[in-house]
Amino acid sequence: MSIGQLGTSSRPNGQNSRAEHVFWDEPFLYPIERGVLCRRLIGLLLNPAFLRCCDCIYSCKIPSRHKILIISSILFLLMVVLSGLRNVRVRSTTITIASAAVITLLFLPLTVFAQQQEEETAFLPYENPTYGIFMQYPSNWIASTSGLADHTDVIAFYSPLQNVSDLSQARLIISVILYSQNVSLQEYTNYLGTILNQSEQVDVRNSSEVTVAGHPGHRVVLANQPAQNTTLTFYQMNTWTTIGNKVYLLTYQGEEPAFNQYLPEVSRMLESLSIRSNNNMTTTAADIENQVQ
Numbered sequence: 001m002s003i004g005q006l007g008t009s010s011r012p013n014g015q016n017s018r019a020e021h022v023f024w025d026e027p028f029l030y031p032i033e034r035g036v037l038c039r040r041l042i043g044l045l046l047n048p049a050f051l052r053c054c055d056c057i058y059s060c061k062i063p064s065r066h067k068i069l070i071i072s073s074i075l076f077l078l079m080v081v082l083s084g085l086r087n088v089r090v091r092s093t094t095i096t097i098a099s100a101a102v103i104t105l106l107f108l109p110l111t112v113f114a115q116q117q118e119e120e121t122a123f124l125p126y127e128n129p130t131y132g133i134f135m136q137y138p139s140n141w142i143a144s145t146s147g148l149a150d151h152t153d154v155i156a157f158y159s160p161l162q163n164v165s166d167l168s169q170a171r172l173i174i175s176v177i178l179y180s181q182n183v184s185l186q187e188y189t190n191y192l193g194t195i196l197n198q199s200e201q202v203d204v205r206n207s208s209e210v211t212v213a214g215h216p217g218h219r220v221v222l223a224n225q226p227a228q229n230t231t232l233t234f235y236q237m238n239t240w241t242t243i244g245n246k247v248y249l250l251t252y253q254g255e256e257p258a259f260n261q262y263l264p265e266v267s268r269m270l271e272s273l274s275i276r277s278n279n280n281m282t283t284t285a286a287d288i289e290n291q292v293q
Contacts, residue, residue: 132276170254
């Protein structure tokens with residue numbers, strides 16, 4: 001063999017080493033058996049961790065299209081990992097572009113939705129010095145003292161009407177009931193429980209202990225039987241606490257679609273509630289009238 005032939009490859013013409021191949025001359029993926037890929041995909045979809053991740057995403061208050069986009073991006077990433085890095089032959093620039101695209105798909109919907117939420121969920125303060133009540137409510141809700149059904153009602157907050165055919169509003173009513181002597185939480189809870197047990201048109205869906213403005217409280221979720229001319233169920237969530245001789249009752253009610261739609265906002269309203277009251281001080285109706293005057 002001559003000196004000029006020492007650097008010449010002994011391989012047949014047209015057969016180059018793998019390192020000499022141009023990137024686009026070969027397929028993106030090495031051949032993967034269909035059975036193996038199917039088993040990996042099924043195992044991923046049934047994986048408890050992936051199912052919990054999907055459940056957490058769908059439980060968030062995010063538009064459905066964003067949820068689907070996020071889950072699809074996560075599924076794509078996991079499929080690439082499970083396929084094995086040696087099954088994927090890409091250049092560093094391609095990896096960078098693909099990673100940037102996936103990260104954009106994951107976080108862009110969340111960023112856009114966060115901006116929308118910041119604009120849509122602006123809250124305004126409500127304060128009633130007479131009863132020591134402070135609470136925040138959504139700026140697109142209406143706070144009104146007109147047309148209250150009972151003399152114990154202090155104020156009502158009404159959800160916005162969506163269109164001219166929207167005749168039913170969800171509402172949150174704050175009531176303060178005055179007694180001549182102190183009343184305990186258990187006493188008032190038992191009293192309401194007796195009334196509810198005697199009613200045949202009300203179905204108690206849930207009854208639990210809660211904290212109301214830092215005080216022990218109770219909550220009952222009721223479902224009224226639909227009227228004859230409608231199939232919609234009317235829901236009512238009663239939350240109360242007792243301080244001295246006063247019972248603070250917060251009633252959230254509405255037909256099922258509106259009730260479920262605005263429940264997250266009402267939950268924030270209840271979380272922002274604070275009651276400034278002296279537990280050792282008994283307030284009379286005359287005291288309230290003098291404070292109002």
